[in-house]
Amino acid sequence: MPSTRRAFLAATTAATAGLVWPHREAWAGPAPARVPAPASAPASADAGARMLAMSPLLRDEPLAQLAVDAARKAGASYVDARLVAWQREQISVRDDHVSDVGLRTDYGLGVRVLADGAWGFAATQRLDSKSVGDAARSAVSMARRSALLMPEPISLVATPVVRGAWVSPMQQDPFAVPMADKAGLLLAAARVAMAIKGVAHVDATILGVREEKLLITSEGSRVHQIFHRVLPGLTATAIDRRRGRFVTRDHEVAPMLAGYEHVTAADLVGQAPVIADEALQKLHAAPVVPGKKQVILAPSNLWLTIHESIGHSTELDRALGWEANFAGTSFLTPDKRGKLKIGSERVQITADRTQPGGLATTAWDDEAVAAQRWAIVEDGVFVGWQTTRDLAAAVGDTSSRGCLYADGYGSVAFPRMPNVSLQPGAEGYTTEDLINATDDGILISGRGSWSIDQQRYNFQFGGQFFWEIKKGRLTRPLRDVAYQANTVEFWSSCDMLGGAASYRLGGTISDGKGEPSQSNAVSHGCPPARFTVNVINTSTNTGSGT
Amino acid sequence: MSLRRSEAQALVKTALKAATLADVRVRITSSRSGNLRFAGNAPTTAGEVERLDVSVTATRDQASATVSGTTRDAPGVIALVRRAEALAALAPKDPEHMPPLGPQTYLRVDAEDPAVVKLGPDERSDAVARVLKVARDAKLVASGLYEHVHKSMSFGTSAGLFAYHADTTVTLTTTCRTSDGSGSGWGGAMSHRLADLDATAVARRAADKAEMTRGTAPALAPGAYTVVLEAQAVADLLGFLIGSLGARAADEGRSFFSRPGGNALGEALFGPQIRVYSDPQDPAHPSTPVGTDGLPLTKTTWIDQGKLLALTTPRWWAQKQGRAPVPAPRSVFMAGGTADVSGLVRGVQSGVLVTRLWYNRMLDPRQILATGLTRDGTFKIDAGKLAGAVKNMRYNESPVTLLKQALALGKPERVVDEGGTIYVVPPIVVEGFHFASVSDAV
Numbered sequence: 001m002p003s004t005r006r007a008f009l010a011a012t013t014a015a016t017a018g019l020v021w022p023h024r025e026a027w028a029g030p031a032p033a034r035v036p037a038p039a040s041a042p043a044s045a046d047a048g049a050r051m052l053a054m055s056p057l058l059r060d061e062p063l064a065q066l067a068v069d070a071a072r073k074a075g076a077s078y079v080d081a082r083l084v085a086w087q088r089e090q091i092s093v094r095d096d097h098v099s100d101v102g103l104r105t106d107y108g109l110g111v112r113v114l115a116d117g118a119w120g121f122a123a124t125q126r127l128d129s130k131s132v133g134d135a136a137r138s139a140v141s142m143a144r145r146s147a148l149l150m151p152e153p154i155s156l157v158a159t160p161v162v163r164g165a166w167v168s169p170m171q172q173d174p175f176a177v178p179m180a181d182k183a184g185l186l187l188a189a190a191r192v193a194m195a196i197k198g199v200a201h202v203d204a205t206i207l208g209v210r211e212e213k214l215l216i217t218s219e220g221s222r223v224h225q226i227f228h229r230v231l232p233g234l235t236a237t238a239i240d241r242r243r244g245r246f247v248t249r250d251h252e253v254a255p256m257l258a259g260y261e262h263v264t265a266a267d268l269v270g271q272a273p274v275i276a277d278e279a280l281q282k283l284h285a286a287p288v289v290p291g292k293k294q295v296i297l298a299p300s301n302l303w304l305t306i307h308e309s310i311g312h313s314t315e316l317d318r319a320l321g322w323e324a325n326f327a328g329t330s331f332l333t334p335d336k337r338g339k340l341k342i343g344s345e346r347v348q349i350t351a352d353r354t355q356p357g358g359l360a361t362t363a364w365d366d367e368a369v370a371a372q373r374w375a376i377v378e379d380g381v382f383v384g385w386q387t388t389r390d391l392a393a394a395v396g397d398t399s400s401r402g403c404l405y406a407d408g409y410g411s412v413a414f415p416r417m418p419n420v421s422l423q424p425g426a427e428g429y430t431t432e433d434l435i436n437a438t439d440d441g442i443l444i445s446g447r448g449s450w451s452i453d454q455q456r457y458n459f460q461f462g463g464q465f466f467w468e469i470k471k472g473r474l475t476r477p478l479r480d481v482a483y484q485a486n487t488v489e490f491w492s493s494c495d496m497l498g499g500a501a502s503y504r505l506g507g508t509i510s511d512g513k514g515e516p517s518q519s520n521a522v523s524h525g526c527p528p529a530r531f532t533v534n535v536i537n538t539s540t541n542t543g544s545g546t
Numbered sequence: 547m548s549l550r551r552s553e554a555q556a557l558v559k560t561a562l563k564a565a566t567l568a569d570v571r572v573r574i575t576s577s578r579s580g581n582l583r584f585a586g587n588a589p590t591t592a593g594e595v596e597r598l599d600v601s602v603t604a605t606r607d608q609a610s611a612t613v614s615g616t617t618r619d620a621p622g623v624i625a626l627v628r629r630a631e632a633l634a635a636l637a638p639k640d641p642e643h644m645p646p647l648g649p650q651t652y653l654r655v656d657a658e659d660p661a662v663v664k665l666g667p668d669e670r671s672d673a674v675a676r677v678l679k680v681a682r683d684a685k686l687v688a689s690g691l692y693e694h695v696h697k698s699m700s701f702g703t704s705a706g707l708f709a710y711h712a713d714t715t716v717t718l719t720t721t722c723r724t725s726d727g728s729g730s731g732w733g734g735a736m737s738h739r740l741a742d743l744d745a746t747a748v749a750r751r752a753a754d755k756a757e758m759t760r761g762t763a764p765a766l767a768p769g770a771y772t773v774v775l776e777a778q779a780v781a782d783l784l785g786f787l788i789g790s791l792g793a794r795a796a797d798e799g800r801s802f803f804s805r806p807g808g809n810a811l812g813e814a815l816f817g818p819q820i821r822v823y824s825d826p827q828d829p830a831h832p833s834t835p836v837g838t839d840g841l842p843l844t845k846t847t848w849i850d851q852g853k854l855l856a857l858t859t860p861r862w863w864a865q866k867q868g869r870a871p872v873p874a875p876r877s878v879f880m881a882g883g884t885a886d887v888s889g890l891v892r893g894v895q896s897g898v899l900v901t902r903l904w905y906n907r908m909l910d911p912r913q914i915l916a917t918g919l920t921r922d923g924t925f926k927i928d929a930g931k932l933a934g935a936v937k938n939m940r941y942n943e944s945p946v947t948l949l950k951q952a953l954a955l956g957k958p959e960r961v962v963d964e965g966g967t968i969y970v971v972p973p974i975v976v977e978g979f980h981f982a983s984v985s986d987a988v
Contacts, residue, residue, distance in 0.1 A: 098638040102612040103629070106599070121593035125616040138594055138667075145667040146582065146589035149675055179611075183638045200798065239799040241807075245912065246800050322585040324689040325721040325732075328904075331986070333727075410595040451905040451940070453919045458940055458985035460917055462909065482909065482917075484940070484983055515583055515691040515719075517964070534983075538909045541942045541980040 048167030051226055057083045057214045060109070063132045064216045067111040070136035072218055076113035076120075076143070078156060079136070079218040080367055083109050084409040087210040089175060093186040094203055095194060101179060108409035111136045115143035117153020121412040156389040157399055159369045165224040166363035169356070170259025174208035174230050177260050182206050189268035193236050196276035198283070200246075201237040206230070206263055207255075209509065209521075213366075221368035229359060229509055229521055231255035232263045234272060236279040247479070249279035250464055252300040252446045254506045255521070256357050278465060278477075285479035288466065293535045294441035295483055296434045296496075296528055301444045301463045302422070303506025303524035309487040310342075310349055311420045311524065312513075313456035314376050315403075316385040320394060326515050328454025331487065332382055334395055340382045343491030348423040349377035351386060353402060358419035359507045359521035360405075366413040369402035376420060380491070388415045407518040414514055419507075421525035425497030431528045434496050436472040442481060442535065443467040443474060447506075449482065449538075460484045462538065483533040490531055498527030548698040549576040549598070549618075551710045557623055558702035561602060564624040567631050569605040569646050570704045574598070577697035582670040585689035587678055592667065604630035609637040642862040646703035647840045657713035657832040658696070661740040665694045665716070673745040677720050680749035686756050688749065690720030701840050709836040714738050718748050719962055721922060722756040723988075728763075729935070730988050731755025732902055732922035734778070734962040738832060755901060755923035759935035765984045766926065766936050772897035772953070773979040774890050774927065779920075780880070780948065781961040781969035782903040784822075786916045787945040788878055788967070791848065793857035797867065802914045802946070809857060816852040816949035823847040824875035831960055831968050837873030846875065849949070875967060882955035882972025890956050890975050892930040897975075899925040899932060903941070914944045919985055938988070939981040951977050 060083050067081035085107040092100040108125035109132055120143030122135035147153070186204040193202040209229040216222050234251040253266040297305065317323055318330040332340065343349075353371035355361050362371050367389055376384045387397060388404040406413035435443060446464020453459070466478040485493075507523030549557075554574050561572045576598045583590045600623055601614035611633035613626050673692050681688035698712035719734035733751030735743050775783070795801040796809035803810040825845045826835040837843045839861060848856050856872055864871035891899060901923030909915045919940050926933045956973035963969050 097640050097642065098609075099640060099642070100612075101610065101633060101637045102614070103633060104601070104612070104614040105616070106614075107616050108597075110595075118589060119591045121591060123593070123595045125596060125598050126618070135594075142582075142592040142594065142667045145671045146592050149584075149671065149678060150588045152588075179633065179636050180638070187638070201800075237800060241799045241804070244799075244804065244806075246804075320586070321687065321689060321723070322590055324585060324687075324723060324730075325691060325719060328987070329723075329727075410597055412591050412593050414591065449907045449909050449917065451907045451917045451919070453938065453940075453985040453987035454904055454921055455987035457987050458919065458983060460940060460942075460982075480910070486986070516579070516581060516693060536942075536982065538915065538942070539913075541915060541944065541947075541982070 051167055052165050052224055055212065055224070057085060057212060060127050061214060063109060063127055063129065064214060066129055067109060067132050067136040068216055068218050070133040071111060071113045071140050074137045074140040076115045076140050078114040079111065081109060081111045081216050082366065082406065082409060083214045085212045086408060087175065089208045090205065091179060091182045091186065092203065092205040093183070093190050095190060095201055098183050106408060110406065110409045110411070111139050112412060113139045113143055114154060115140045116147035118143040118147035118150055119154060120146065123410040125409070154390050155393045157392040157397065159389060159400060161220045162364060162368050162370065163222045164363065167226045168228055168257050168361065170228050170261070172260040174228060174260040175210060185268060189234055189272040192269055192272040193276040196273060196280065198238055198280045199236050199276045200239040203235045204268065205233045215366060215368060217368055223364045223368050225363060227257060228259055229255055229257050230260060230262050231509060232266045232268060234268050234275055236276045238279040238283040240283055245283060247279060247282040249275050249282055250446060251275050252464060255359060255509045256505065257359050257361050258357055281477045282465065282479060285477040287539060288478045288481045288535060288537050290535050290537045292532065294438050294530055294532055295535065296438060296441060296443045296530050298431070298443065298445035298528050299504035299526050300446050300506055302526045302529060304447055304450055305461055306420060306422055306524045306526060307522065308450060308452045309456055309459060309490065310376065311417050313487065314382070314384070314386055315415055315417065316387050316391045316395065317415045323513070327513050331455045331457050336382060337385065338381065338383055341380050342382050342488050343377060343380040344494045345379045346425060346497055347377055347380045347491050347494055349420060350423060351376050351384065351401070351418040351420050353418045355419045355523070355525065357505055358523040359509060360417060360419045360523060365402040366404045366406055369400045369404070372402055374401060386415060386418060391415060405520060407520065411518050416513065416520040417511065417522045419523045422527070422529065424500045424503045424527040428499030428501070429496065431498060431502055434498060434528055434530055435469055435474060437496060438469045438530065439471055441469040442478060443469055444481065457486050459487065480537045480539040482536050482538045484536055485533045490533065493532040494529055496530040498529065502527040548578055548696050548712060549574060549700070554698065554700035554710055555708060557600065557618065558700055558708060560620045561623045561627050562702060562704050564627045565604065565631065565704060567604050567606050567634065568704060570627065571603045571646055572702045573601045574700045575697065577695055579693065579695040580665060580670060581691060581693040582674050583691050584674050584678065587681055587688055589674060592670070600626060602626045602630040604634040605643060606634045608639040608641060608643045609634055610640060610643055611637045644861045646705040647707050648705040649707050650709065650840060650842050652709060652842050653827050653835040653844065655711065655826050655832045655835050657738050659714045659739045662694050662714035662716050663696045673718060676745040677749040680746060680753050681722050684753045684757065685725065686722040686753055687725055688720055688722050690718065693717045699834065699836065701836060703840065707840050709840050711834040711836050713834065716740055716743050717962060718743055718745055720749055720752045722752040724756055724760045727988060729756045729760035730922045731759060736960060736962045758925070759923060763935040763937045766898065766939065768939070768981050768983055770978045770980050772894055772975065772977045774887065774894060774897060774899045774973060774975050776887055776901050776973050777959045777971050778902040778961045779900045780971045780974050781963065782906055783916060783945045783948055784878070784880065784969070784971060785965070786908060786914050788875065790911065790914050791858050793859040794863045796857055802912060803854065803857065810854050811857060812853065814853045816849060817952050818852045819952065819955060820849055820852045820949045821881040822849040823879050824877050825879060826877065828877065828879065831877060831970055833877035833968050841871055841873045843873050843876060846872065877968040880958060880971040882958045885954065885956045887956060887973050890954055890973055891927055891932060893954060894927045894930060894975060897927040898936065899927055909942060914946055915942060916944065917942045919987070938985045940983045940985060941980060942982045943980045947979065948974060948976050953977055
């Protein structure tokens with residue numbers, strides 16, 4: 001059991017080798033890098049090519065073309081039509097039994113038009129020519145009505161016309177693995193965890209997602225893509241009824257753009273006793289003493305802090321006020337690009353829609369703009385926005401960064417986050433190096449509670465597991481820890497980074513944004529890193545501890 | 547159009563007739579929605595969407611599987627039944643599986659407004675134009691969403707149950723900001739009836755707050771304050787408590803409502819003036835009478851005179867514990883008084899007025915301790931009057947505090963919800979409400 005520092009490090013690094021940024025050669029297909037954008041995509045792996053050729057969406061492709069033609073005829077200056085099919089297969093286990101087996105599919109067509117300089121959108125799951133034609137015409141009439149209220153028309157930057165197809169690389173199709181095998185794996189993991197005395201409940205799950213879309217634009221682009229994402233999960237609950245306390249401990253595995261091999265690599269059965277034991281350690285951990293402290297944030301914790309504080313604040317639509325009513329705006333305004341220092345010189349943050357395994361990795365976005373990699377923060381200075389064709393035009397850029405995305409046929413595509421990652425340090429430090437260099441601090445791993453304001457200044461994050469660090473050594477587990485900071489102060493305090501070998505991807509398949517709300521899948525890579533923050537004790541609302 | 551009762555019933559019948567297993571359940575949800583978004587005083591995106599989901603759960607020998615798809619013709623629905631039955635044959639047993647419910651009696655609820663069903667681009671555009679006029683006249687920058695939904699849900703079982711509910715919802719929310727970005731105000735309204743939505747009034751509320759928060763706001767020191775929470779902020783926080791009302795988590799020792807060997811039912815946990823209930827038949831705010839699994843939703847009192855009277859109890863847990871099942875609420879009403887927000891402010895010597903709360907997350911379920919931030923209108927109160935805007939603040943606080951330490955309750959109102967559960971709650975004056983840190987966000 002990892003009750004020692006060394007065992008902990010073993011559990012969070014070697015034993016979770018499946019979470020390591022996957023080596024390129026380990027992937028079945030070619031990496032989706034497209035810099036500069038080619039006119040057509042490289043061929044997918046054979047399995048991918050077969051998958052594309054057998055796609056039921058091809059049967060309905062004439063309807064997508066019909067939607068484009070009908071909207072053009074009705075007066076649209078630009079049209080894109082998307083056929084989108086989602087499949088979600090979930091199996092869940094609670095304690096000693098299966099609690100949910102589901103295979104959910106969702107399929108339809110969405111048509112987005114620009115007419116008189118305004119956007120219109122309509123979507124239907126009735127895939128017949130009358131319904132699709134009606135949807136296209138209705139989108140145009142919506143746009144025309146909106147245009148009457150617009151002082152300035154929307155414009156789009158140019159983008160090359162592309163025709164191509166791409167399938168996200170994977171080794172084993174998650175939908176091809178029999179349900180009974182998945183159930184067997186989860187029941188075995190739950191059984192192992194339940195065998196640890198003091199563990200009251202175990203929840204385990206495997207979610208497999210297949211997203212397929214065929215996009216046709218009035219400019220002549222045609223893009224057909226298939227994505228597979230998987231999310232294994234395991235949570236142990238420990239309860240102390242006498243003292244009225246309970247805790248949960250989650251496996252820190254991240255969702256990934258990958259096949260079933262990612263579930264296998266998460267080693268749920270092998271990790272189950274570790275997770276279970278750590279739940280008990282959490283239950284009996286010492287309360288944290290609050291105050292200003294150094295914290296070492298493991299990648300399994302830091303990814304979400306990157307996501308909230310840097311990922312969302314560098315979305316140009318937020319900076320321009322387009323999301324002011326719900327998600328909010330940003331402390332970064334358009335004039336700050338290339339000028340504002342938001343972190344220490346070692347902070348290099350990159351957006352990358354070509355990153356292997358990244359949940360937001362793609363070959364083209366939802367308006368056929370090729371996937372790219374670009375700098376967001378260079379030497380601590382904010383330098384790059386996330387953009388789409390209309391956003392780029394709004395600030396005078398000449399091309400889009402390719403961040404347009406819709407979460408299904410019934411959702412209008414709008415700017416969504418690419419994979420945004422903190423680059424590892426050149427010194428090549430390990431997590432142990434960071435711990436050894438820390439006199440008084442806390443090592444925080446995993447995702448806990450998270451909350452940040454609507455301009456991305458003030459945030460407060462919890463975690464899954466907390467180790468006290470004294471004089472360069474992990475001493476004992478702590479409980480009720482959260483850290484509070486201001487985005488610029490936080491990134492300015494970053495004074496140590498792990499090296500490339502400590503870099504991991506974290507991520508989420510349900511990042512909410514927009515009205516009506518949509519969900520995006522996105523990853524964030526990072527090494528462990530050290531910061532100075534205000535640590536609070538969450539067992540009391542004063543944060544001052546029990 | 548969302549599916550009418552006759553269409554839905556025919557589809558459910560087709561599915562059940564095709565079933566070979568003895569326990570099959572069919573759920574059909576369908577909707578037609580329209581929306582117009584705006585920002586920077588102009589429309590941004592507009593959309594009309596038709597959705598349909600047919601979901602079939604088949605069970606054989608306690609082993610179940612659910613398969614769903616977007617199909618409305620008989621062959622498509624029958625294919626879903628076949629796939630669900632095939633998957634159920636491979637699925638492991640769930641000892642907590644309950645037999646299907648037979649016919650039930652539901653409360654009569656009329657939650658469809660024909661005026662909302664008929665809404666189109668012209669009406670959406672007219673409503674947004676009214677908001678933009680208020681903002682432009684006041685030299686403010688408006689953003690927001692106007693949205694309407696007509697949806698229906700049908701549920702049938704091979705034990706003879708058929709349930710159907712349809713409703714409409716129309717929502718307008720807007721944020722007005724000063725052009726220098728120093729002030730921000732929010733207004734919102736939601737109803738099943740079009741006539742209840744006054745776009746100009748919603749915009750004026752947002753615009754007034756934007757004006758009142760213009761300029762550099764001072765920061766208050768973190769700490770405990772007497773706070774007037776507007777109804778929207780009360781609902782934002784109360785949702786955590788409603789979501790924690792599960793009997794199973796309580797009985798298993800995983801909840802605020804856990805007690806050694808049992809739960810807190812019957813305990814006087816809150817102030818004596820606190821009453822919280824659900825009512826599908828409320829004439830102004832009707833909600834579905836059909837719960838998960840087809841259980842009827844009835845008028846349920848959760849808290850009365852501060853005493854916890856009910857916990858949500860799924861069928862299997864109810865059977866195991868020898869209690870009646872209690873479905874989760876789809877409407878939450880909290881009793882209050884007659885004062886409006888300004889009336890409540892008049893009664894506060896020194897405190898803070900909060901318009902709404904944002905990015906609310908559970909911190910510690912043992913105490914239902916949540917965190918989040920104030921947003922779009924936070925003011926200092928001095929001697930019963932608003933004494934200017936203050937910077938937004940992060941709170942670390944529990945809805946339990948709200949219900950325990952409430953000094954006064956105002957007139958309940960419908961707030962804007964995101965989770966599909968209706969909240970009609972009063973603004974509340976609470977003492978000892980904790981703010982943990984200051985935010986520079988406007």
